[in-house]
Amino acid sequence: MTVHSPFASLLDELEITTDVVTVLGSETHYWVYGPEDAEVTIVVAHGYRGEHHGLEPVIAQFRGVRIIGPDMPGFGDSTPLTEVGHDIPGYAAWLGQFIEALGLTGRSIILGHSFGSIISTWGVANGLLSTEKLVLVNPIAASALEGPNAFLTRLTMAFYAFSMKLPRRTGEWMLRHWVIVQFMSSALTRTRDRELRRWIHDQHHTYFGNFADRETVVDAFNASVSMDISTVGANIDVPTLLIGAEHDSITSVAQLEELQAMMPNATLHVIPDVGHLIHYEKAHVAARYIVDFLGQGSVVDEPPIKA
Known part of the structure; x- marks a missing residue:
């Protein structure tokens, strides 16, 4: 049964096109939202095991902004x-x-969410990415092995390592299994709105198994826990917006504050009563912070979502 998106009507108001380009051997599919002549363009780097759909609740809030959302190599259609x-x-x-x-x-402005926050900051710090401003949503401010739920991170590492020891079909079946995805989704979701919660679970079940193969998804996971923004934060001097969560299971508020103090030009906003799914549960709040930070574009009136 189809689960209705609470953001569908807002997204339908946007002009959306799609295209593909080959980059470093990856046929990278990407989606363009908003007017071509917008004053500002944002390029999005999404989170681990996600794809372009994940940031659409935030994208749906913008008006007068152009957003480009690619599926990362090995995920979604790429x-x-x-x-x-x-x-x-x-x-x-x-x-x-x-x-x-x-x-x-x-x-363009670069926006990194979760895993994408590590990729974008590493790229900026090492001269691979150029941006006047940087936006990080649910930034991975410190090692996940030192975060609020380090035990779950270590358990997940063991799970991924075990999946590589199984026959290929069995390992991939296990990585995509409904129970595994549901456990992850339940651990991350905090909203008390039953309909929104149901939709979030549906999104995870729909898209989190959409990876190319076992090697790619395991390599990307290992990458996601191999590094964090604190390793390069001091080298990023462009204006940076950090949008963190009060109850993020990967990064604590104290770690976010330490990261902000380390970065030469960072502004931190911590959204209350949300965890690692700001892009689903507090999309309007995040979009407003982003527009205020950029000084361009606008956001729609707040939708009737009880998050």
Whole structure:
């Protein structure tokens, strides 16, 4: 049974086109939202095991802003990388060359969510990405092995390692299994709105199994826990917006505050009563912070969602 998106009507108001470009061996599919002549363009790097749909609740809030959301290599409709590895340097190189292929180098704002926050900050710090401003939603401010739920992170690491020891079909079946996805979704979701919660679970079940193969998804997971923003934060001097969550199971508020203090030009907003799913549960709040930070575009009136 189809679960209705609470953001569908807002998204329907936007002009949306799709295209594909080959970058570092990956046939990268991407979606363009909003007017072509908008004053500002945002390029999105989504979270681990997600794809372009994940940030659509936030994208739906914007007006007068152009957003480009690619599926990362090996996820969604995009094929894996063949010229570099599925690690942080590889994904950062891909993002930089993707932006270059679209003729947007130095002309777009980069927005990284969760895993995408590590990729985008590593790329900026190492000269692979150029942006006047940087937006990070649910930023991974410190090692996940030191976060509020370090035990669950270590358990997940063991699970992924075990999946690689099984026969390929069995391992991939296990990685996509309904129970595994539901456990993850339940652990991350905090909203008390039953309909929104049901939709979030449906989104995870619909898209979190949409990866190319076992090797790619495991390599990307290992990359996601191999590094965090604190390793490069001091080297990022562009104005940076950090949008964190009060109850993020991966990064604590104290770790976010430490990251802000480390970065030369960072502003931090911590959204209360939400965890690692700001983009689903507090999309309107996040969009308003982003528009205020950029000083361009606008957001719609707040939709009737009890998050």
